Amino acid sequence: MQEEIPTQHSSAAVRASLWQELKNAMGGTEADYTQINIKRAIFLLAIPMILELVMESTFAVVDIFFVGKLGPSAVATVGLTETYLFLLYSIAMGLATAVTAIIARRVGEKNNEEAGRSAIQSIFLGILASLPFAVARIFYAKELLQLMGADAWALNEGYRYTQWMLGGNAVIMLLFIINAVFRGAGDAAIAMRVLWIANGINILLDPLLIFGWGFIPAFGIEGAAMATNIGRGTGVLVQLYTLFHGGKHIKATYAQLVWDAKIILNIFRTSLGGIGQMIVAMTSWIFLMRILSEIGSEAVAGSTIAIRLMMFTMMPAWGLSNAAATLVGQNLGAGNPERAESAVWKIGTYNMIFLVGVSFAYFFFNNALMSIFTTDAQVISVGAEWLRILSYSLFVYGWWMVSVQAFNGAGDTQTPTKINVVFFWLIQIPLSWFLAIQLNWQQSGVFWGVFISETSVGLFTLWLFSRGGWKTAKV
Numbered sequence: 001m002q003e004e005i006p007t008q009h010s011s012a013a014v015r016a017s018l019w020q021e022l023k024n025a026m027g028g029t030e031a032d033y034t035q036i037n038i039k040r041a042i043f044l045l046a047i048p049m050i051l052e053l054v055m056e057s058t059f060a061v062v063d064i065f066f067v068g069k070l071g072p073s074a075v076a077t078v079g080l081t082e083t084y085l086f087l088l089y090s091i092a093m094g095l096a097t098a099v100t101a102i103i104a105r106r107v108g109e110k111n112n113e114e115a116g117r118s119a120i121q122s123i124f125l126g127i128l129a130s131l132p133f134a135v136a137r138i139f140y141a142k143e144l145l146q147l148m149g150a151d152a153w154a155l156n157e158g159y160r161y162t163q164w165m166l167g168g169n170a171v172i173m174l175l176f177i178i179n180a181v182f183r184g185a186g187d188a189a190i191a192m193r194v195l196w197i198a199n200g201i202n203i204l205l206d207p208l209l210i211f212g213w214g215f216i217p218a219f220g221i222e223g224a225a226m227a228t229n230i231g232r233g234t235g236v237l238v239q240l241y242t243l244f245h246g247g248k249h250i251k252a253t254y255a256q257l258v259w260d261a262k263i264i265l266n267i268f269r270t271s272l273g274g275i276g277q278m279i280v281a282m283t284s285w286i287f288l289m290r291i292l293s294e295i296g297s298e299a300v301a302g303s304t305i306a307i308r309l310m311m312f313t314m315m316p317a318w319g320l321s322n323a324a325a326t327l328v329g330q331n332l333g334a335g336n337p338e339r340a341e342s343a344v345w346k347i348g349t350y351n352m353i354f355l356v357g358v359s360f361a362y363f364f365f366n367n368a369l370m371s372i373f374t375t376d377a378q379v380i381s382v383g384a385e386w387l388r389i390l391s392y393s394l395f396v397y398g399w400w401m402v403s404v405q406a407f408n409g410a411g412d413t414q415t416p417t418k419i420n421v422v423f424f425w426l427i428q429i430p431l432s433w434f435l436a437i438q439l440n441w442q443q444s445g446v447f448w449g450v451f452i453s454e455t456s457v458g459l460f461t462l463w464l465f466s467r468g469g470w471k472t473a474k475v
Contacts, residue, residue, distance in 0.1 A: 022047065028189035028248045033327060034108055034334035038343050042323055042350070048192035049183065050319030055192075057312050059199040066206045067224050073151055074221045077158030080148040081165050084136070085172075086282050091129050092173045094275025094413075095122065096180035098267050101329050101411040102475050103184030107249055108333020116252040119181045119243060121263040126177040130170040137166035157221070164225030171232040178239040183326055185250035190242055198235025202227050270475055273413025277404075277420055284424040291433050291446055299443040302382025305373045309383075310390060313358050317351050321401040324348075325409030328470075332410055337471040344406045344465070351398035362391035382443055389447045393455045400458035403465040411475030419461055428453035 021040065024031075025047035033041045067074050099122045106115035136144060141162040145154050175198060179191040208216055209223030219226060243252050292299045324347045331340035361369070366384035374380060404416045428449055435445030 026051075026189060026192075028187060030248045031186075033186050033330050034336060034339070038327075038339065038346055041327060042320070042343065042347055045186065045188050045323035045326055046316075046320045046347075048188040049322045050316045052179075052188070052192040052195045053315040053319055055196050055199050057315060059202055062203050063206060063224060063228070066210050067221060070210070070221055071153075073153040074158060077145070077150065077154040077161055077221060078224070080145055080150055080154065081162045083148055084133075084144060084162075085165060085169070088130075088133055088169050088172065089176075090278035090282055091275055092126070092176035093278045094273075095126060095129065095173075095267070095271045096176045097274030097277070097325075097408045097413055098271035098411075098475075099177055099180040100184035100325050101270060101409055101413070102267060103181050103250065104186075104326050104329025104409060105333040105411065105475050107185050108330035110334075112250065115185065115250050117256050117260060118263055118267070119178075119250060119252050120256045120258075121260050122177050122181060122267055123174060124259060125264055125267055126173045127170060130173045133166045133169040137163050137169075141166065160222040161225045164222060164229060168225070168229035168233070171229060171236050174236045175232050175239070178236065178243065181243065181250065182239075182247060183322060184329060185247060186326060186330065187247040187249050188323075188326070190247050194235045194239050194242075197238055198232045200231070201234055202231030205230055266475065270411055270413055273415075273417045274408060276417035277408075277413065280417065280420040280424055284420075284428060287429045288432060288446055288450070291429075291436055292443060295436065295442050295446075298376065298378040299382055299446075301374070301376070302370070302379045302384075303386060303443065303446075305370060305379070306383040306386040306390075309369055309373075309387065313361070314355070314394075317355055317358075317398050317401055320347050320351050320354075321405040324402050325405040328406050328409035329411070329475075332471065332473075337468075340406075340410075340471070341468070344402055348399050348402040348462075351402055352395045355394040355398040359391040359394045362387040362394070366391075385444065386447045389451050393451050393458070396455050396458040398458075399462045400454070403458075403461040406465055407461075407470050407473075410470040410473040412470045412473040415464070415470070416461070419457060419464070423453050423457035423460070427456070 021043060025044045029044060031041070031044060033045070064075065064078065067078055099118070102118050102122075103115055106112075106118060141159045142155055144166075145159055145162055150158070175194070179194060182188065182191040182194075205227035206224060207213075209219050209227050210221070211223075212218030243250070244254065245251075289300060289303070292303050324344050327343040327347075328340045331337070331343065366387035367380060369387065370380040370383040374383075407413070407416050431453060432446045432449030435441045435449050436443065437445070439445060441448070
């Protein structure tokens with residue numbers, strides 16, 4: 001008994017310490033991520049980043065659930081509009097990648113004045129980037145839908161959704177960019193709370209504005225877009241208030257609301273690689289879906305469900321990878337590249353362990369997972385096959401995610417773009433087409449083409465990271 005007492009006290013102390021650290025992660029902390037224990041830094045950054053992504057994926061499911069009740073034409077209108085929004089997302093995410101790297105570097109250098117100035121300039125750049133989409137909304141909403149083959153309902157009724165989404169795209173752009181500012185500064189908890197507020201309002205308003213309630217009229221599909229703009233617009237207002245009134249690690253001032261061409265040019269130059277990465281990924285997926293569409297609708301449906309399952313279950317891995325970008329940027333700014341590298345190897349190991357667990361689920365329960373979303377035996381078979389093949393390579397893919405974010409966090413966004421062009425455009429697409437169509441492996445050819453290319457890109461990117469050239473990147 002005498003030996004159990006200290007053990008019990010020790011266990012209670014560990015639980016209390018873990019609970020306190022969880023509260024710190026959720027509430028935010030002023031900890032210096034260039035000085036504290038690396039494992040603690042990863043925990044404090046990764047938890048809110050993971051929860052931020054989980055909320056975003058939850059909103060996507062809830063939103064399409066309500067729109068789906070309006071009929072297939074409404075769902076198609078959302079899908080066709082998102083085709084254009086994908087371009088916006090590519091630009092927003094590319095800018096966000098650059099902003100995270102630059103803000104992290106300035107905070108690591110303890111140059112808070114320059115960090116705040118860079119945050120303001122990134123907002124200016126985001127507003128500029130959103131203008132072409134707003135113009136498209138004013139003059140060409142119907143024409144854009146018609147170009148994508150929209151049906152009569154979409155052209156007569158659904159175009160209002162497109163007008164709202166393209167016209168209010170600035171709130172989407174700013175939500176991405178300002179949250180990237182907070183993540184780069186180490187204020188991941190603020191970014192998480194902003195997204196929870198924005199998407200929480202969105203989810204509450206969706207059924208009210210789509211179907212109406214009491215004195216609130218039913219706006220139909222237009223209501224879904226209104227809910228998105230109101231929710232995310234509220235999120236942007238919260239972001240701006242927090243940015244000017246002080247986060248834990250960054251604060252802008254009203255005196256910094258002045259155009260600075262030098263900083264804007266630096267953000268733009270650094271963002272080109274990030275934008276390129278997103279465009280390569282987006283177009284690669286479009287080409288793969290085009291190959292699958294030649295095989296049959298079951299191949300497309302099964303693949304779509306499988307990839308959404310993968311995206312949802314890999315949210316923790318993406319959260320960990322985003323933490324790598326912040327830690328690399330800040331520690332390079334602090335002049336400690338060895339600590340930056342150590343953080344990446346630790347995060348990569350955690351990612352690998354997590355994704356090995358996911359791989360076991362994909363390998364042993366692929367049919368059960370697919371059956372949650374469909375009862376079609378052929379669709380289940382197709383999706384289950386892809387999940388099983390994915391299970392062979394997920395642990396390598398996890399290293400690729402972390403390595404890419406390490407390059408991005410260092411400000412070297414060009415290297416991942418070049419790698420992606422080679423492995424996705426020049427290897428993945430031709431190989432998948434050859435195996436699926438020429439060798440008649442059907443959808444299996446696409447799945448094995450993805451397996452070969454993404455395993456290869458993961459190993460190559462990790463090898464390139466280990467050479468250390470990213471440590472000398474300038475931002």
